[in-house]
Amino acid sequence: MTEENEKMVVTPWEVRGVIDYDKLIEQFGVQPMTPGLAERIAKHAGYMHLQLRRGIYLSHRDVDWWLGEHEKGNRVGLYTGRGPSGYVHLGHLLPWFFCKYLQDAFGADLYFQMTDDEKFVFDDHLSLDQTIGYTYDNALDVIACGLDPEKTHIFSDTEHIQHLYKIALRVSKRVTYSTAKAVFGFQDSDNIGMIWYPALQAMTCFLQSDRDGENIPCLIPAAIDQDPYWRMTRDIAEKMGYYKPAQIHAKFLPGLGKGGKMSSSMPETAIFTVDPPEVAENKVMAAFTGGQATVKEQREKGGDPTICSIYAYAYFLFEEDDAKLIELEKDCRSGALVCGDCKARLAKVISRFLVDFQAKREKAKDSIQDYFIK
Amino acid sequence: MTEENEKMVVTPWEVRGVIDYDKLIEQFGVQPMTPGLAERIAKHAGYMHLQLRRGIYLSHRDVDWWLGEHEKGNRVGLYTGRGPSGYVHLGHLLPWFFCKYLQDAFGADLYFQMTDDEKFVFDDHLSLDQTIGYTYDNALDVIACGLDPEKTHIFSDTEHIQHLYKIALRVSKRVTYSTAKAVFGFQDSDNIGMIWYPALQAMTCFLQSDRDGENIPCLIPAAIDQDPYWRMTRDIAEKMGYYKPAQIHAKFLPGLGKGGKMSSSMPETAIFTVDPPEVAENKVMAAFTGGQATVKEQREKGGDPTICSIYAYAYFLFEEDDAKLIELEKDCRSGALVCGDCKARLAKVISRFLVDFQAKREKAKDSIQDYFIK
Numbered sequence: 001m002t003e004e005n006e007k008m009v010v011t012p013w014e015v016r017g018v019i020d021y022d023k024l025i026e027q028f029g030v031q032p033m034t035p036g037l038a039e040r041i042a043k044h045a046g047y048m049h050l051q052l053r054r055g056i057y058l059s060h061r062d063v064d065w066w067l068g069e070h071e072k073g074n075r076v077g078l079y080t081g082r083g084p085s086g087y088v089h090l091g092h093l094l095p096w097f098f099c100k101y102l103q104d105a106f107g108a109d110l111y112f113q114m115t116d117d118e119k120f121v122f123d124d125h126l127s128l129d130q131t132i133g134y135t136y137d138n139a140l141d142v143i144a145c146g147l148d149p150e151k152t153h154i155f156s157d158t159e160h161i162q163h164l165y166k167i168a169l170r171v172s173k174r175v176t177y178s179t180a181k182a183v184f185g186f187q188d189s190d191n192i193g194m195i196w197y198p199a200l201q202a203m204t205c206f207l208q209s210d211r212d213g214e215n216i217p218c219l220i221p222a223a224i225d226q227d228p229y230w231r232m233t234r235d236i237a238e239k240m241g242y243y244k245p246a247q248i249h250a251k252f253l254p255g256l257g258k259g260g261k262m263s264s265s266m267p268e269t270a271i272f273t274v275d276p277p278e279v280a281e282n283k284v285m286a287a288f289t290g291g292q293a294t295v296k297e298q299r300e301k302g303g304d305p306t307i308c309s310i311y312a313y314a315y316f317l318f319e320e321d322d323a324k325l326i327e328l329e330k331d332c333r334s335g336a337l338v339c340g341d342c343k344a345r346l347a348k349v350i351s352r353f354l355v356d357f358q359a360k361r362e363k364a365k366d367s368i369q370d371y372f373i374k
Numbered sequence: 375m376t377e378e379n380e381k382m383v384v385t386p387w388e389v390r391g392v393i394d395y396d397k398l399i400e401q402f403g404v405q406p407m408t409p410g411l412a413e414r415i416a417k418h419a420g421y422m423h424l425q426l427r428r429g430i431y432l433s434h435r436d437v438d439w440w441l442g443e444h445e446k447g448n449r450v451g452l453y454t455g456r457g458p459s460g461y462v463h464l465g466h467l468l469p470w471f472f473c474k475y476l477q478d479a480f481g482a483d484l485y486f487q488m489t490d491d492e493k494f495v496f497d498d499h500l501s502l503d504q505t506i507g508y509t510y511d512n513a514l515d516v517i518a519c520g521l522d523p524e525k526t527h528i529f530s531d532t533e534h535i536q537h538l539y540k541i542a543l544r545v546s547k548r549v550t551y552s553t554a555k556a557v558f559g560f561q562d563s564d565n566i567g568m569i570w571y572p573a574l575q576a577m578t579c580f581l582q583s584d585r586d587g588e589n590i591p592c593l594i595p596a597a598i599d600q601d602p603y604w605r606m607t608r609d610i611a612e613k614m615g616y617y618k619p620a621q622i623h624a625k626f627l628p629g630l631g632k633g634g635k636m637s638s639s640m641p642e643t644a645i646f647t648v649d650p651p652e653v654a655e656n657k658v659m660a661a662f663t664g665g666q667a668t669v670k671e672q673r674e675k676g677g678d679p680t681i682c683s684i685y686a687y688a689y690f691l692f693e694e695d696d697a698k699l700i701e702l703e704k705d706c707r708s709g710a711l712v713c714g715d716c717k718a719r720l721a722k723v724i725s726r727f728l729v730d731f732q733a734k735r736e737k738a739k740d741s742i743q744d745y746f747i748k
Binding site: 117128158160161165166169170172173176178181188189190192193196198199 | 491494495532535536539540543544546547548550551552554555560561562564565566567569573
């Protein structure tokens with residue numbers, strides 16, 4: 001791995017290198033999450049979500065205000081989305097599970113955007129048929145997360161554009177090329193579809209308000225790389241008569257490769273929801289860990305969970321029980337647990353998860369149309 | 375009038391100054407129309423249209439090829455449009471009348487684009503509700519021109535975007551900001567809706583081919599100021615698997631003001647199709663002519679029809695009979711005809727035209743939905 005590869009790059013289109021979250025908070029000018037805010041969310045939900053307990057939501061903008069609006073008895077809304085450029089992996093599910101938690105806690109409608117236009121104009125190698133195909137495929141994953149069909153409104157930028165174009169035009173009139181260039185780093189050699197696209201992503205912040213004829217505070221749970229869109233949107237929201245959207249930013253789920261790398265060009269570094277369970281098990285068994293080179297060494301020196309992708313999957317997703325997680329960490333560090341056993345245990349958990357999730361995914365095919373906006 | 379005002383400016387968004395058509399042909403790199411081409415069109419139509427006889431179509435691109443495709447027995451198509459930023463005036467009708475003639479002659483489908491998105495993003499003072507309102511209003515004028523409901527497909531960029539967005543995205547992926555900047559003179563301070571819009575106008579060249587699943591040569595009758603769009607479109611057409619669109623360029627109908635000026639900020643310089651006939655008559659009676667200051671002088675020296683807006687209206691639209699037009703010119707030059715009488719005669723003709731056109735416009739309200747694309 002060269003030094004170049006190590007350099008942190010976090011943009012809406014590229015995330016690579018070792019992520020320094022403190023630096024991101026400073027760079028992006030966002031607020032760090034606080035235990036007090038997590039408590040306030042948990043109070044409404046009735047319990048504190050694993051992702052809140054473990055600091056997976058690292059930062060935010062205006063979550064306190066959004067909570068305050070709910071506490072005043074006002075309606076609040078949620079927005080997240082997906083760039084449908086391939087199959088969904090476990091990392092994508094993180095904020096969707098959190099949306100389900102927030103939807104239940106706040107009785108909030110969720111607008112879920114499939115940015116098939118974005119993926120088409122930004123990627124030379126993807127056709128529109130492909131990105132639209134992934135829209136319908138990935139929607140099954142969204143539904144399988146257990147979201148409320150009455151309160152979940154999935155839409156495709158291309159397939160539902162008749163519901164989106166007018167408000168996107170209103171956004172676009174407020175954003176100069178200079179601004180888009182400054183925010184997204186556009187170059188003159190970029191195509192005009194790319195330059196237009198931010199209007200679509202920004203528009204969704206106002207979509208529920210526009211459709212329901214009521215100014216509804218919108219909260220966006222999403223990975224922090226999407227932040228530039230919200231910075232731009234916040235600058236124009238009030239001029240358009242809407243509230244500034246609030247955000248809560250997730251960390252990235254590490255991949256199974258060395259240094260937590262995950263890459264769609266290396267499918268072995270991610271577990272896709274469509275992976276056959278045995279394939280997923282094999283990926284886990286082949287993953288990079290924080291263990292020693294030999295069992296003997298591991299028993300003597302112990303492992304390092306902080307750099308272990310297996311530990312990360314337990315931490316982010318699969319070990320609900322905090323006491324057991326602490327035990328796992330202790331046993332790893334002490335050498336009581338060797339990587340083979342630890343992997344085998346996670347492989348089974350993930351395998352069971354996939355069997356269950358894939359059944360839900362299959363079932364979602366019957367109700368998919370109920371979730372799309374009309 | 376200052377020298378600045380006299381300078382010729384012809385862009386898709388602004389036409390002012392004294393128009394030098396020879397210079398435009400050279401600047402835009404288009405072919406001058408020839409009597410041979412006009413004859414070839416007339417042969418298919420069964421007669422030569424006034425606008426062809428009188429050189430109102432001054433230039434073209436690939437009309438010979440388009441005719442050749444028809445002559446080989448292949449389907450051909452037509453495309454024109456309207457920026458719905460206000461009421462329609464007689465100048466707008468010119469190419470629409472010509473489309474009706476071509477539609478009948480070639481059995482061609484006409485795609486008619488209402489660019490309500492363009493007018494909204496380019497004009498600070500227009501709301502989307504206004505431009506969409508004018509779309510429906512102006513469609514009545516299109517229909518009143520007598521176009522075939524079976525073969526005429528009117529659409530609004532905003533109201534029918536679900537039929538347009540995917541192909542517009544495909545266009546947008548082929549056009550860099552650099553190109554758009556070079557062709558349209560965009561500046562970094564322009565909004566991203568403006569920069570996106572050329573994808574919509576270009577897309578229509580391919581819309582019939584895309585909808586019908588067949589590569590159909592497209593001819594665009596339009597005023598010459600729209601040419602930059604077609605230059606851009608021609609550069610990408612073949613890469614997208616379509617023919618380059620052909621164009622035939624109309625001169626501008628002069629306005630009723632001094633020097634043929636027509637301005638929507640000076641409604642007295644144009645006759646709108648919604649003008650009450652008596653209002654139109656008054657506009658004609660108050661128009662700038664090529665006559666002398668007094669009747670006595672006119673009788674002695676005669677007038678100059680080449681600078682007369684009244685003569686222009688007869689020439690472009692209202693005197694079908696070439697012999698009578700020549701007589702009108704002669705009587706003007708000799709002083710046999712004075713301006714008051716000449717105006718009164720045109721005023722009556724226009725008044726009768728409006729009564730008839732407004733009845734057709736009213737009737738169009740019943741069938742407007744038959745003309746919109748589905």
